[in-house]
């Protein structure tokens with residue numbers, strides 16, 4: 526199979542790495558890519574929002590399968606256009622991608638399908654917001670409905686804080702237009718987990734779970750980031766929990782999407798909170814997670830191309846999807862200053878050193894330096910690398926990941942020292 530992957534992060538490098546091991550692969554391209562994917566595939570210089578040129582690339586490479594990493598091209602209808610051209614695609618249609626692109630769509634769908642989620646209200650004026658707060662005196666989460674660069678989520682312990690948060694959004698307009706509509710949500714407590722199901726519109730694979738860390742600093746302090754680390758699979762992840770999530774969340778969503786005439790194909794990513802009252806959905810995404818993919822691709826024990834093609838073609842019931850009984854830990858190395866201002870263009874050393882057994886390095890913001898593929902790569906983004914270690918226990922996986930990380934350096938590199946440590950497993954986002 527000739528395969529084209531779209532995207533340029535650690536997620537796409539991990540996909541390319543796993544797909545490269547498939548006996549079904551004949552040729553691989555990555556649209557976007559980085560210095561890491563350049564060692565496995567031919568990189569094409571096309572941005573992932575540039576649908577027109579992505580389509581041309583899919584036709585010119587005569588791809589047998591296009592695998593879409595990020596959500597933007599999916600929301601823009603890239604999968605629909607590929608299907609119109611008869612090119613199999615791993616990723617949902619634009620209508621199905623609404624599950625991530627529109628909070629309102631996802632909430633309506635959950636209500637229709639009786640999928641457990643926090644109690645919520647969407648309000649566009651302050652009087653209604655205050656009325657809801659009066660009726661719900663407990664802790665609340667106040668969210669600016671529009672895109673607010675990850676900053677529009679305010680956790681409120683009581684009504685007073687909730688009223689202040691509403692004022693911040695609606696009167697002070699701290700998030701601009703994004704705060705004109707506000708979502709008020711029940712404040713859920715419990716471990717947070719990312720759960721992934723591969724779907725073909727009707728059937729779904731066995732589930733796989735991972736936890737990620739969004740805060741910059743150890744102990745879950747500092748600003749939110751694109752992700753500072755991840756591990757799979759968490760020790761609270763049992764067959765019983767997987768079955769409960771499949772029956773109460775994943776299958777009802779798949780059925781409801783099909784009933785709405787937008788069957789869901791690709792990977793369905795549920796961001797869940799495991800509350801005392803059972804798992805509840807915080808959000809859905811229409812793609813794989815980053816940095817979760819970097820720790821779940823090494824767990825995939827089935828052929829990745831057979832799996833993804835079956836999702837595209839609606840034949841997933843013929844494929845058995847297996848996940849290895851192992852542990853993987855991924856640590857993200859970021860540029861100094863990230864997620865605010867940072868410099869790039871620094872040489873990365875240590876990538877050619879042989880690492881511990883079962884360790885690997887996935888690139889994100891990197892590019893080839895002046896020496897091309899034989900020279901040192903350069904930093905080219907905020908999140909630079911995900912360093913991954915595997916083992917029979919979480920501890921051995923973590924040791925290998927950190928040992929590999931110690932061999933690598935670039936100017937200003939920073940990372941968390943507590944990824945998957947026992948103290949914060951399953952509570953990755955909690956602290957302030």
Ligand code: AMP
Pocket residue numbers: 643666668675678710711712713714717807808954
């Ligand atoms: P979001 O931008 O909606 O994905 O939220 C960002 C983070 O805020 C999530 O990963 C959770 O850690 C937290 N969060 C969001 N909604 C809630 C909620 N209803 N209860 C508790 N925590 C929440």
Ligand code: GLY
Pocket residue numbers: 737751752810813814815816817
């Ligand atoms: N790991 C969070 C995300 O991919 O959205």
